[in-house]
Amino acid sequence: MKDLILFLAKSLVEHPDAVQVTETEGPESIIIELNVAPEDMGKVIGKQGRIAKAIRSVVKAATAKDSKPVFLEIQQ
Helix, strand or coil: CHHHHHHHHHHHCCCHHHCEEEEEECCCCEEEEEECCHHHHHHHHCHHHHHHHHHHHHHHHHCCCCCCCEEEEEEC
16 A cells, blocks of 8 residues: 555655655554655645545555555645
8 A cells, every 4th residue: 555655646746756655553543644845745635635535535445445444644
């Protein structure tokens, strides 16, 4: 899952070297944090959050069979 989000984010931004993805597994859920350069935040979030929603939909579809829910947090 980490590789999928890394690929999607690097495809969207102008500074792919600044993209970092960390995965934290808790007892009830998995939290994935996506860090991008400040000037690339708008490209990852998109107008009215459409791109962020699309990335979250892909994550949800890819982890549908997993027992734990996966949440994506986009940070600077």
